Amino acid sequence: MSTVIAAHTADKLASARSPPRRDESRQSPLHDGLDSRTASTEKTVTVLEWDGPNDPGNPYNWSKQRKWLVTAAALTSTLIVPLNGTSITVASAAINEQFDVQDYSNFSNSYWTVTSWSLGGALFIVVLLPIMEDVGVRIGYIVTYIFFLLMIIPQALAQNFATLVVTRFFSGGCVALLANTISSVIPDIWAGDKARNRPVGLYIMLYLTGSTLGPPLFAPVMEFIGDWRWIFYIQLIIYTAIFPLFFLLLRETRGTVILRRRAAHLRKTTGRAIYTQSELDSPPLTQRLLKAMTRPAYLLFTEPVLFASTLWSAFSFGTVFLFTQSAEQVFSGVYGWSSASTGYVQSAIVVGEILGWGAAMYSSRLYLRSSTRNTESPGRPIPEARLYVSVFASFFGVVGGMFVYAWTSYPHIPWIAPAIGLAMVGFGIQVVISAVADYITDAYAASDYAGSAISAVAAGENLVAAFLPLAAQSMYTNLGFQWASTLLGFLALLLSFAPVVFIWKGRQLRARSPFMQTGAQGKA
Template sequence: MALPSSLSEKSSVQQTSVGTAIPEPSLVDAPVDHHPDSPLSTSGVVNVRQDDATGKHGSDKGAPKTEDAHDENVIVVAWDGPDDPENPRNWTSKRKWTIALTVSAFTFISPLSSTMIAPAAGQIASGFNITDEFQVNLSISIFVLAYAVGPLVLGPLSEIFGRTPVLRGCNLFFTAWNLGCGFAQSERQLIAFRFLAGLGGSAPLAAGGAVLGDLFAPEERGKAMALYTLAPLLGPAIGPIVGGWIAERSTWRWVFWSTSIAAGVIQIVGIFTLKESFGPVLLDRKAKKIRANLDAENSGEVRTMFQKTAKKRNYRHFFFVSICRPFILSVQEPIVQLFGLYLAFVYGIIYLVLTTIPEIYTNIYHNTPGIVGLHYIGLGIGLFVCSQINSRLSDVIYKKLKERNGGVGEPEHRLRLLVAGWGAQERTHWIVPDIGFALIGGGMVLSFQGMMMYIVEAFTMYAASALAAVSFLRSIAAFGFPLFAPAMYNRLGYGVANTILAAIAFVIGVPAILGLYTYGKKIRGMSKHANKHPMKNFKK
């Protein structure tokens, strides 16, 4: 079956522009034996009929093996060669980094809001006549609890509808409810609005890393991921600094209103800078254009290289499978389980630190909210400096290890730099001095960034679902740790309590990192979802 003349040119089809409207569900599947970082997608496949896939190229190795493999009425839509300008990997550096910065801004503003009210907790307690310390901490932590729930749905949705509509829509949802927090008239309203705002703000944590996986090749991904993964750690550290001065010079309500204004600005910028990057969705738009131009005589099935069949699928079933995928990964994938457990502990510790700083410097040192906020600078310095070191070294180390491995890159190459974080991570008992906060921040960012990059490269096609599964565990910890912190510190004291936490971190982290570095490739080989293809050099 031939394409209409208006659509056929050099065995390809006309390109469709990358739109910004919410697309119809693409119902995409990863083809058998295919992965986004394999040569198939990065080198490109010319758009041809499925029955031509073997004849023209002389081999069936590049063609996905599906039930339509020998159906001459099926058109397979793929990238137009290795230099297809619509393939996100071939976009200009300026365009890719503009999107990366926009995604990082989305990822920064939400965690910033999670802790901005910490220095104003006393004002909120006085305003609503709250005397229970647990309830005060709940109004802060409830935001992070939503981080556990949101990605489980939003991550898979980004794999169905695309990254852009999920990120934009959820940021708008976050902005609206965060604005509502400033108008809350009771403690219950504040807690409810904070939870809803957290749901919207969780989208970048689920889909942001997947966007970078769409845009950057593995050997280019380190700097972009360093920027992105810094945002959810640096945001909570900067939040109390800004929130403390706002609360001291105005009211706690302006803490929410100011972040909503900032989120609104980012939303407007994102309209112009954030473009869809998920390959299956982009090719599905291309396939829709072909279907629309096929005449009745040439009617046939059209599918993309990411779909196993051109037959009509049950949308409800596919949606259910996509939503269940994070839970499936949590149960079936040891990589997700190990990193989820450790990152849960890391994220719990950082929120433990963030919520105990106001208590320490207000009750012991009698600082004002504005001065209390300044003590977060040490944590921020540690996060920023080590993030910059990581961004410089990560890609360099990855490329050298790839060269030693015969030009084949492995996700395990991302794990060596994690060892550098342990010297700082084990000093978490120095919680009171600001130098201790810097060491804590440095150790955490090195661990966090390395693990996030590993997850994206190990589960590129399902990166959003894998990140959602990991985010669930770490957000539960970030919600729960600050709630039990007062009782723990009152009973054990800061030195003993944090030494115990450091020991637990060591016991969890070292086996996970060393085990995956040694046996990670074998574990991925047994996985149903992880990337089994070596990331070889490809022509760009």
């Protein structure tokens, strides 16, 4: 989510259910020549709010054209920045030869460059994301993007393997921050689940396809140029060329930051003690950082629903990275393909992910329709309705695809058969990760634990993406192509029962959780 998940910036998706509104029971309008409406809470402190529901500075009030322009820029970033993660896998043999790195029959040392990338993502999400929430979308994105570009330069010029491993740790962390910063744009400017449905679905799909497209897009570099450094030279060209687009189009979308800047300007020009509610309520940064680092782990190991959901989503996301290893072993071992050709075949996963986006959109429609039959909180969608389509996607897509991939990997069976298995898994991955992100957000929506819960999921996804592929070399060598993929299929089968249990007993499970009870009762 990974991230991903990161997919969503959870506190935004959980709390930004409707546009900010003034609390009429506490506020009395005080214009005093100010551009925004204020309310006195004490004799000397004034709380700044929006200047009515139609305040043009409120991102919810932007024109639809402007919203889609900003969203398009954000989604473009979501697609291209993850390419840095997996693109290096098509050059593993060339990098090993230049830096004398040894891949053994039971372990692939070349994969440490991707493991460090994913570990950076897991750490940066937990530790640095709260700081990004303070500085705002625009400044946070631009600063992180520039540092990301600087980290790609030593990857292109590296003179030893350690340089690649270290610098990719930081570039992976930057990608995680960029993706989560971009994901917050959607709930910042689109009000309500129905309005966010399409852009959120596109965000998750583009992040996954961006993570998957690295090998097929950069395989021609190794096939026609033959110099692995051009993988990073091309990335530098792309990322530098498109930076002006982000600089011009990505404006500040975070309402709390916009108001905070207004308040700071008014304090400076009027000399009055004018603050936003978020400034008054926000604890010190050190306290928030400590909570951001400890609360996700605490929830993960005390909340069975969150633990099972994290395992389910993390395994699905980890298979994207695992296929960068297993596809080369299978298609080169069975069909004698070159490393570049095995990179191309991974585009089948992308096809599946795009098809999965359509299924995820249908899932969102089922979720919204469930509000008419919700006896727990009438008028509100049922959280477990997020999971209906994911059951089919998990059993048919991830599990079925793994078995197809396993038992069609024979020389006498055309290559398209295991490629179809890859596409099926891609379909399942897209729906599962979307469902988990939405379900966890809804389950914790009315409490202040949603951000920590999603951080746990995102960190879990990055950790599994870091370490699961390290087992691929040993599994596919010792168990054989068929039984290695079959083992993964059985693991997926076990995890696929999680949504079935949630749909069956989700209401009772939420009622037993002290962190989800508020959400279960439907409170705002």
